Amino acid sequence: xxxxxxxxxxxxxxxALKFAKNxxxxxxxxxxxxxxxxxxxxxxxxxxxxxxxxxxxEYGGAGFSAIDGVIIGEALAYGCMGMNTSFMANDLALxxxxxxxxxxxxxxxxxxxxxxxxxxxxCLTEPGNGSDAGGIKTQxxxxxDHWIVNGEKMWITxxxxxxxxxxxxxxxxxxxxxxxxxxxxxxxxxxxxxxKKEDKMGHRSSDTRGIRFxxxxxxxxNMLGKPGDGWNIAMSTxxxxxxxxxxxxxxxAQRAMDLSVHYAxxxxxxxxxxxxxxxxxxxxxxxxMKIEAARLLVYKSAWLCDQGIRNTEIASYAKAFASDSCMxxxxxxxxxxxxxxxxxxxxxxxxxxxxKLIQIYEGTSQIQRLVMxxxxxx
Amino acid sequence: xxNVLVFTELHDGHVKPVTLEILGKLAGQTADVAVIxxxxxxxxxxxxxxxxxxxxxxxxxxxxxxxxxGYANAIADFIKSKSYDYVFAGATSMGKDLLxxxxxxxxxxxxxxxxxFTMDGGAFxxxxxxxxxxxxxxxxxxxxxxxxxxxRPNALGMTEGLTAGAGNAADVNTNAxxxxxxxxxxxxxxxxxxxxxxxxxxxxxxxxxxxxxNFKILNDMADVIGATVGASxxxxxxxxxxxxxxxxxxxxxxxPSLYIACGVSGAIQHLAGMRTSKVIxxxxxxxxxxxxxxxxxxxxxDLFTIVPILTEEFKKLLGK
Amino acid sequence: xxxxxxxxxxxxxxxxxxxxxxxxxxxTASIKWIMNPYDEFAVEQAxxxxxANPAANVTVVRVGSKKDTEALIPALAMGADEAxxxxxxxxxxxxxxxxxLKGAIExxxxxxxxxxxxxxxxxxxxxxxxxxxxxxLGLPSVSVIVGFEMNGAAVKVKREVEGGALExxxxxxxxxxACNKGLNTPRYPSLPGLMKAKKKPMATYSLxxxxxxxxxxxxxxxxxxxxxxxPAGKKFDATDAAKQKDVVGQVVGLLRTEAKVI
Numbered sequence: 001x002x003x004x005x006x007x008x009x010x011x012x013x014x015x016a017l018k019f020a021k022n023x024x025x026x027x028x029x030x031x032x033x034x035x036x037x038x039x040x041x042x043x044x045x046x047x048x049x050x051x052x053x054x055x056x057x058e059y060g061g062a063g064f065s066a067i068d069g070v071i072i073g074e075a076l077a078y079g080c081m082g083m084n085t086s087f088m089a090n091d092l093a094l095x096x097x098x099x100x101x102x103x104x105x106x107x108x109x110x111x112x113x114x115x116x117x118x119x120x121x122x123c124l125t126e127p128g129n130g131s132d133a134g135g136i137k138t139q140x141x142x143x144x145d146h147w148i149v150n151g152e153k154m155w156i157t158x159x160x161x162x163x164x165x166x167x168x169x170x171x172x173x174x175x176x177x178x179x180x181x182x183x184x185x186x187x188x189x190x191x192x193x194x195x196k197k198e199d200k201m202g203h204r205s206s207d208t209r210g211i212r213f214x215x216x217x218x219x220x221x222n223m224l225g226k227p228g229d230g231w232n233i234a235m236s237t238x239x240x241x242x243x244x245x246x247x248x249x250x251x252x253a254q255r256a257m258d259l260s261v262h263y264a265x266x267x268x269x270x271x272x273x274x275x276x277x278x279x280x281x282x283x284x285x286x287x288x289m290k291i292e293a294a295r296l297l298v299y300k301s302a303w304l305c306d307q308g309i310r311n312t313e314i315a316s317y318a319k320a321f322a323s324d325s326c327m328x329x330x331x332x333x334x335x336x337x338x339x340x341x342x343x344x345x346x347x348x349x350x351x352x353x354x355x356k357l358i359q360i361y362e363g364t365s366q367i368q369r370l371v372m373x374x375x376x377x378x
Numbered sequence: 379x380x381n382v383l384v385f386t387e388l389h390d391g392h393v394k395p396v397t398l399e400i401l402g403k404l405a406g407q408t409a410d411v412a413v414i415x416x417x418x419x420x421x422x423x424x425x426x427x428x429x430x431x432x433x434x435x436x437x438x439x440x441x442x443x444x445x446x447x448g449y450a451n452a453i454a455d456f457i458k459s460k461s462y463d464y465v466f467a468g469a470t471s472m473g474k475d476l477l478x479x480x481x482x483x484x485x486x487x488x489x490x491x492x493x494x495f496t497m498d499g500g501a502f503x504x505x506x507x508x509x510x511x512x513x514x515x516x517x518x519x520x521x522x523x524x525x526x527x528x529x530r531p532n533a534l535g536m537t538e539g540l541t542a543g544a545g546n547a548a549d550v551n552t553n554a555x556x557x558x559x560x561x562x563x564x565x566x567x568x569x570x571x572x573x574x575x576x577x578x579x580x581x582x583x584x585x586x587x588x589x590x591x592n593f594k595i596l597n598d599m600a601d602v603i604g605a606t607v608g609a610s611x612x613x614x615x616x617x618x619x620x621x622x623x624x625x626x627x628x629x630x631x632x633x634p635s636l637y638i639a640c641g642v643s644g645a646i647q648h649l650a651g652m653r654t655s656k657v658i659x660x661x662x663x664x665x666x667x668x669x670x671x672x673x674x675x676x677x678x679x680d681l682f683t684i685v686p687i688l689t690e691e692f693k694k695l696l697g698k
Numbered sequence: 699x700x701x702x703x704x705x706x707x708x709x710x711x712x713x714x715x716x717x718x719x720x721x722x723x724x725x726t727a728s729i730k731w732i733m734n735p736y737d738e739f740a741v742e743q744a745x746x747x748x749x750a751n752p753a754a755n756v757t758v759v760r761v762g763s764k765k766d767t768e769a770l771i772p773a774l775a776m777g778a779d780e781a782x783x784x785x786x787x788x789x790x791x792x793x794x795x796x797x798x799l800k801g802a803i804e805x806x807x808x809x810x811x812x813x814x815x816x817x818x819x820x821x822x823x824x825x826x827x828x829x830x831x832x833x834x835l836g837l838p839s840v841s842v843i844v845g846f847e848m849n850g851a852a853v854k855v856k857r858e859v860e861g862g863a864l865e866x867x868x869x870x871x872x873x874x875x876a877c878n879k880g881l882n883t884p885r886y887p888s889l890p891g892l893m894k895a896k897k898k899p900m901a902t903y904s905l906x907x908x909x910x911x912x913x914x915x916x917x918x919x920x921x922x923x924x925x926x927x928x929p930a931g932k933k934f935d936a937t938d939a940a941k942q943k944d945v946v947g948q949v950v951g952l953l954r955t956e957a958k959v960i
Contacts, residue, residue, distance in 0.1 A: 049889030266668045471859040478829035487916025512715040516921035558838035559869040567862030636959040657957040679936030691950040
């Protein structure tokens with residue numbers, strides 16, 4: 001057993017962290033305050049190869065492993081969880097194509113993302129269906145030489161900026177899971193209405209909107225797999241994406257811990273640094289313990305992915321544990337900072353707001369526990 | 379007892395103060411001074427008062443302005459005609475550029491940016507900061523002589539009650555040799571302030587300055603007390619001040635007599651760049667700001683009210 | 699055109715420095731090592747020159763101990779063509795480092811046209827190596843450069859001196875230039891660049907390969923120690939508007955009578 005990263009992985013991490021520290025952290029506060037979409041930073045990250053890690057080498061990607069992907073994800077989330085949500089949404093949207101697309105579709109849809117800076121959205125959630133993804137209402141009907149999409153999507157990351165949508169719908173609601181299908185949609189297609197940007201508690205720089213599809217025509221050749229393959233593609237995508245989402249919680253937690261340690265050593269109370277007080281030490285010890293455990297889960301869930309071993313259970317452990325830990329750690333960071341922590345002048349309150357979303361999106365912490373129980377008890 | 383040459387620069391015809399600091403510390407050794415070009419009689423007298431025996435005025439073609447090659451050739455030419463054990467100079471812009479090249483002409487070593495030294499038995503042993511002042515080490519020289527030393531300005535301080543030297547001034551003809559890197563032009567900085575690294579008093583603004591315009595209150599105070607204005611990394615990164623003004627590990631390392639930090643929290647990189655200041659005054663609203671751990675005089679309060687009062691008080695004190 | 703860039707690997711600026719028990723150096727075990735920040739400007743300048751002169755070859759050279767994350771790799775990932783590492787301790791003096799760099803440059807068999815380096819390494823802060831190297835190679839040098847223009851063999855550089863004034867130098871290649879912050883904005887190494895970096899040639903030499911021995915040491919360090927902690931200062935509360943003037947007046951008085959700095 002070897003827990004160490006390869007020299008190459010250490011270099012990837014250094015590079016991504018350097019980018020996070022120099023390009024993301026100094027701007028994170030401002031983008032958060034104004035809810036500004038980080039186009040320039042996103043583009044710069046893309047130029048450096050930090051975006052779209054999931055695209056295989058044969059389609060122009062760097063050919064990163066899932067472990068490389070979570071290393072990059074953790075580092076970028078260290079810079080800003082909110083911006084990283086926008087970055088990561090590209091992977092979430094492209095993964096269904098990587099997993100369920102034909103060779104021709106991969107060339108047509110993935111390769112352009114390696115040649116030009118492009119943004120993608122993963123359109124699964126609907127106003128009435130969040131956790132219950134099987135209950136999708138959006139309809140994909142056979143219109144002869146094309147598909148016709150009708151329905152509404154909600155909480156779609158990058159929606160206002162996307163060059164490509166991957167849309168989940170059903171060919172027949174009575175078929176339940178077996179009717180679910182996925183199509184790649186050009187956001188400029190007539191009949192697509194993109195809603196206004198949501199005013200969110202955290203991840204304020206990421207662009208989140210509703211989308212309405214009114215008789216949207218989609219070419220036949222844009223369906224991933226066969227009609228009805230959508231559910232399996234979605235589930236397999238989650239196995240790949242959960243380690244990634246977990247890594248973003250890990251990055252945010254690490255940042256909260258680094259800030260807390262730094263502050264605890266510098267700030268004096270009762271004549272000694274905070275770090276000399278046992279109450280603070282316990283909180284910091286807890287942070288270290290949880291981050292280390294979360295990181296092992298994240299790496300293992302990604303490693304299983306790379307080995308081609310089914311990781312559903314471990315990926316849910318990783319996603320739930322990392323995001324719950326991130327919430328606890330960022331909350332404690334605010335506690336350690338005290339009054340200053342609650343002020344927007346200091347960076348930790350933003351981390352706490354950002355942490356909350358990771359417990360919710362991509363399968364809530366409760367859904368993860370359902371998945372775990374189902375896997376354990378089956 | 380060692381035979382020492384101190385190379386001095388002139389600024390507006392005046393000997394740079396670091397030369398006098400060095401001469402003072404060399405009391406007990408035989409110290410000569412070398413200068414490129416002419417030097418006024420009163421300046422020779424000042425050097426003599428600090429112990430200079432001979433003042434060598436190095437002259438020759440192509441020495442009218444500084445060039446690393448020309449100066450190094452000329453000084454080397456002169457040194458070869460004498461037998462000095464040590465050559466000292468200030469760790470100024472010129473000193474830092476010139477001395478490594480000059481020392482290498484003798485395959486000799488250079489201890490740079492020394493902040494204190496002894497000459498026990500005529501042998502140099504210095505102290506110099508490393509890692510931006512986060513630690514100190516003893517520095518000694520070995521190998522071919524003369525040995526070269528550059529001294530950080532303001533670090534030694536002036537020595538009182540020195541025995542005067544003879545102060546014999548004479549011209550020496552030297553050869554500047556081939557000069558390939560030539561100064562074509564000197565572009566003066568917008569303000570003619572003393573550089574941060576040589577400033578005797580520094581006023582620094584931190585992130586709490588909020589914007590570039592607010593630096594005016596620091597400039598006003600600096601004008602009254604003859605200070606140079608600096609900025610913390612946070613202020614520079616926020617675009618309040620240019621990098622040339624940055625004090626700290628990735629900016630300038632400074633050691634003024636008086637350092638006034640306004641709204642600077644005191645990040646470790648900043649402290650590393652100014653901790654060797656003789657007297658530190660800090661103004662901050664946060665009574666637990668780390669800067670107060672380094673401050674000799676800490677004022678807990680809002681810089682926007684305190685700084686103007688300070689300026690008024692300084693005016694009163696200095697009769698301005 | 700042959701461009702050489704001298705880089706050094708130094709402790710991260712946020713590193714807490716701890717002297718070893720015997721004071722012979724600092725504890726290096728838990729240090730995070732980075733490329734010396736000033737060297738990034740040198741690497742970037744080399745790549746800018748290469749962009750304008752595509753036939754140019756950029757070689758990065760480092761003297762120091764083997765590291766977990768090698769600083770030459772990001773330089774190669776940024777776009778340098780090849781690298782050379784002279785394995786040595788991390789506490790060599792400037793003279794030995796310069797001599798080793800000279801040896802490593804000569805080993806390549808390429809005649810340097812431009813040698814770039816950071817103006818100083820932020821570990822020993824000596825500001826010596828570029829000038830020593832220039833003298834050893836018999837080349838002109840300009841240090842602390844913040845501006846660079848090139849027209850054929852003619853190079854025009856701006857050197858920053860006291861008070862922010864600029865000396866404008868004209869010089870012909872070959873030349874040694876020591877770079878300061880402000881010269882350019884270093885690019886990031888890209889991930890694809892990182893992958894390519896692995897395949898670029900990297901030579902490794904020992905100190906004796908490049909003709910350096912302990913006899914070349916000119917500066918000896920010992921007694922590494924932390925700077926003395928200052929005794930606690932005096933703190934005054936000036937949050938009360940009514941007392942501000944008195945408090946500030948008191949401090950100004952102390953600066954004259956006690957500290958004697960005004």
